[in-house]
């Protein structure tokens with residue numbers, strides 16, 4: 001509930017309530033759950049646990065940001081982005097439906113903000129949208145998480161079925177390679193092509209149809225963080241480039257790619273016993289650990305700030321351009 005968010009791709013975070021339940025491998029090291037355990041013993045986590053609605057004072061924050069919209073735009077040349085919700089899921093079945101109605105009313109009222117709703121339950125979006133949603137409110141961006149191909153295959157079709165001004169995919173934590181073109185199209189609707197990028201409705205590959213405008217990519221941080229192979233991130237970047245979608249590289253997380261074996265040790269002469277003793281991870285592009293497999297990298301545990309957030313020497317802070 002930070003007033004100014006530390007999350008790189010948003011200006012504010014707003015949590016209308018707190019509490020959730022793990023639904024995917026990407027949730028394994030959920031920061032929000034760890035926080036709830038620390039402060040309440042985990043009282044708001046799990047299928048039967050009551051969610052906690054945040055205070056009226058907290059619900060007033062977006063109104064304040066909304067009132068400051070002109071000043072923010074004058075200073076930054078763009079609209080404020082609000083990530084809702086970082087400690088919960090807007091489309092959670094276990095949330096009292098009247099709370100979500102109140103949230104839609106608040107979002108409707110605060111239309112000088114761009115609201116970013118990111119969910120791991122995209123199958124619920126269609127049935128939980130407000131009745132006057134139409135083709136999507138222009139100031140609301142809908143997103144879903146996909147850290148693996150399996151999650152992409154499951155979640156992206158539901159996202160694409162929902163009308164939205166902007167759609168985005170959060171590939172964080174990125175746990176494997178993802179090929180957007182492999183997402184099964186028959187799950188969306190017959191004869192439809194998935195289109196990435198280009199707010200005109202036709203992407204850089206000449207496809208038209210429901211589109212993904214933005215991909216956020218990031219590695220995991222924290223004590224149990226899993227490493228991200230650089231080629232997984234590069235592939236997402238390149239797919240966005242080809243299609244004209246915006247790509248935001250958020251962070252490496254707690255692991256840095258220290259040695260690219262193909263580049264740094266092509267003759268396989270180095271002795272890695274010290275690296276292994278020091279707890280480095282060996283990762284190939286298929287996600288396997290060990291020296292077999294393609295594109296073997298040695299990943300070193302470092303702090304999140306030491307790992308940084310540049311990919312191949314570039315900071316990639318793109319957002320959907322039509323919405324600045």
Ligand code: SF4
Nearest residue numbers: 020021022027030120
């Ligand atoms: S959906 Fe989000 S908030 Fe809920 S458990 Fe998973 S990572 Fe945590």
